[in-house]
Amino acid sequence: MADALRVVLAFPSTYPVGITSLGYQVVWATLARRSDVDVRRQFTDRGDPPHGADRSRPPLDLFGLSLSWELDAPVLLDLLEQRRIPIWADRRGDGDPIVFGGGPVLTANPEPLAPFLDAVLLGDGELLLPAFIDALQSCRAAPRAERLRCLARVPGVYVPSLYAPRYGPEGQLLAVEPIEDGVTASVGRQTWRGNTLSHSTVITPEAAWPSIHMVEVVRSCPELCRFCLASYLTLPFRSASLDDGLIPAVEAGLGATRRLGLLGASVSQHPQFPELLGWLDQERFADTRISVSSVRAATVTPQLTGILARRGSRSLTIAIESGSERMRTLVNKKLDTEAIYTAARHARDGGLSALKLYGMVGLPSEEEADVEATATLLLDLKRATPGLRLSLGVSTFVPKAHTPFQWEGVRPEAEKRLQLLAKRLKPKGIELRPESYGWSVIQALISRSDRRLAPVIAAARGQLSSLGGWKRAYREALAAGGAPPLPSWESVVHGRWDPRATLPWQHLEAGLAPTVLREHHRQALQGTGL
Numbered sequence: 001m002a003d004a005l006r007v008v009l010a011f012p013s014t015y016p017v018g019i020t021s022l023g024y025q026v027v028w029a030t031l032a033r034r035s036d037v038d039v040r041r042q043f044t045d046r047g048d049p050p051h052g053a054d055r056s057r058p059p060l061d062l063f064g065l066s067l068s069w070e071l072d073a074p075v076l077l078d079l080l081e082q083r084r085i086p087i088w089a090d091r092r093g094d095g096d097p098i099v100f101g102g103g104p105v106l107t108a109n110p111e112p113l114a115p116f117l118d119a120v121l122l123g124d125g126e127l128l129l130p131a132f133i134d135a136l137q138s139c140r141a142a143p144r145a146e147r148l149r150c151l152a153r154v155p156g157v158y159v160p161s162l163y164a165p166r167y168g169p170e171g172q173l174l175a176v177e178p179i180e181d182g183v184t185a186s187v188g189r190q191t192w193r194g195n196t197l198s199h200s201t202v203i204t205p206e207a208a209w210p211s212i213h214m215v216e217v218v219r220s221c222p223e224l225c226r227f228c229l230a231s232y233l234t235l236p237f238r239s240a241s242l243d244d245g246l247i248p249a250v251e252a253g254l255g256a257t258r259r260l261g262l263l264g265a266s267v268s269q270h271p272q273f274p275e276l277l278g279w280l281d282q283e284r285f286a287d288t289r290i291s292v293s294s295v296r297a298a299t300v301t302p303q304l305t306g307i308l309a310r311r312g313s314r315s316l317t318i319a320i321e322s323g324s325e326r327m328r329t330l331v332n333k334k335l336d337t338e339a340i341y342t343a344a345r346h347a348r349d350g351g352l353s354a355l356k357l358y359g360m361v362g363l364p365s366e367e368e369a370d371v372e373a374t375a376t377l378l379l380d381l382k383r384a385t386p387g388l389r390l391s392l393g394v395s396t397f398v399p400k401a402h403t404p405f406q407w408e409g410v411r412p413e414a415e416k417r418l419q420l421l422a423k424r425l426k427p428k429g430i431e432l433r434p435e436s437y438g439w440s441v442i443q444a445l446i447s448r449s450d451r452r453l454a455p456v457i458a459a460a461r462g463q464l465s466s467l468g469g470w471k472r473a474y475r476e477a478l479a480a481g482g483a484p485p486l487p488s489w490e491s492v493v494h495g496r497w498d499p500r501a502t503l504p505w506q507h508l509e510a511g512l513a514p515t516v517l518r519e520h521h522r523q524a525l526q527g528t529g530l
């Protein structure tokens with residue numbers, strides 16, 4: 001179409017990483033299917049050719065970015081500069097594109113990046129994206145301010161410039177409120193309730209998982225582990241219909257590749273998961289390599305491990321969070337120690353050679369003895385299942401918006417506890433894959449901040465994963481003063497917040513109401529003395 005909307009859809013990492021993001025692929029395909037949109041992709045290492053020159057029209061109508069990891073946030077600014085788009089939303093004029101964002105990081109808390117964004121799409125793209133594009137088409141000739149008002153009327157579209165934070169005398173956030181009549185006081189996340197979910201639209205050997213066809217089996221997770229963004233942010237739990245959703249989605253991709261990935265926060269909780277496995281056990285899939293994302297330990301069965309082994313998988317991933325029963329109860333994991341042993345036995349007996357476990361340190365009220373319990377569990381598990389290679393991926397607890405642990409801080413003790421696990425496990429032949437403590441601190445800073453962080457993000461560019469660089473940028477912003485002042489680093493990253501305080505994301509709705517989150521938080525911590 002000659003006057004199609006000119007869109008760039010960016011990803012804040014390289015092509016192999018970006019094209020392996022099912023969310024990115026689906027947004028791109030939704031836009032590419034429309035005849036009234038001309039969409040080009042941009043990654044940090046390459047991109048599609050630019051739109052053709054047409055001096056009678058602005059070079060770009062829309063620039064979008066999907067953000068799945070907090071540490072990628074500064075890359076947005078680099079990508080904008082590459083396109084010669086002003087990085088600050090309030091410096092953009094009528095000839096500049098609308099800059100929009102989506103993905104879990106921005107749906108949870110877009111506030112630190114709000115000054116760089118014109119619009120944020122909250123929730124599932126299936127309904128949201130078509131409505132957003134239709135709205136922009138209806139007002140594309142209008143001045144920029146009018147276009148933004150038009151987009152803000154689409155359910156699930158948050159236009160940060162139409163809201164302003166109000167602070168108390170000591171810089172405490174009191175509210176984030178609409179600045180004009182007709183703008184809703186809060187923005188609700190949009191939820192797709194159809195009986196199909198997403199699957200790959202691009203299969204390429206260049207992907208981080210080469211030539212994989214990804215099929216989304218479930219969305220969200222019903223387990224409600226108290227720290228878990230993948231569960232709380234995207235509620236309710238939904239599963240794709242087996243006959244109308246999953247089977248056609250798998251068939252569609254297996255014409256092009258023999259590598260299948262079943263994705264979702266909690267794949268094995270699909271109500272027809274055993275039937276799906278049975279269907280995949282047919283002889284005609286004998287040359288297909290099947291992998292699943294992490295499954296709940298309590299749902300590991302001989303059927304699951306047997307078929308994974310027959311279909312080329314060597315390992316299975318389960319998240320245990322901690323070897324301490326007390327910690328697992330605290331986070332609502334509903335997983336007893338015996339179920340972990342059973343999962344390991346099923347993995348080995350089914351023919352898998354490795355079990356990858358995921359854990360966490362620094363949870364609220366955790367003591368060193370709880371971390372020792374994780375080391376002991378791994379060592380006992382190794383003795384109980386000889387022949388099964390064990391590894392532990394371990395991260396530091398990071399508070400996430402819209403979860404019951406959003407009020408808890410990163411615990412500085414976590415850094416030593418990561419080292420303690422390394423000391424206990426590495427000499428005994430258990431591979432440890434710790435996530436950097438420094439990265440966790442930066443993640444928490446971006447997860448829990450408000451708009452006052454934006455200049456720090458701009459200053460920290462080029463220091464993506466250097467904790468020292470971020471701390472320096474924060475110190476300099478504090479020293480520069482300004483009103484309202486930045487909150488202290490300590491309170492944002494490590495502070496236990498008062499559950500009655502206004503949260504930076506309070507005007508944005510997610511899975512559960514704040515009163516329910518407060519109750520889950522209270523239940524989790526009761527009896528701990530916190």
Ligand code: SF4
Nearest residue numbers: 221223224225228231
């Ligand atoms: S089981 Fe896994 S995905 Fe589900 S809530 Fe717990 S941590 Fe999140």
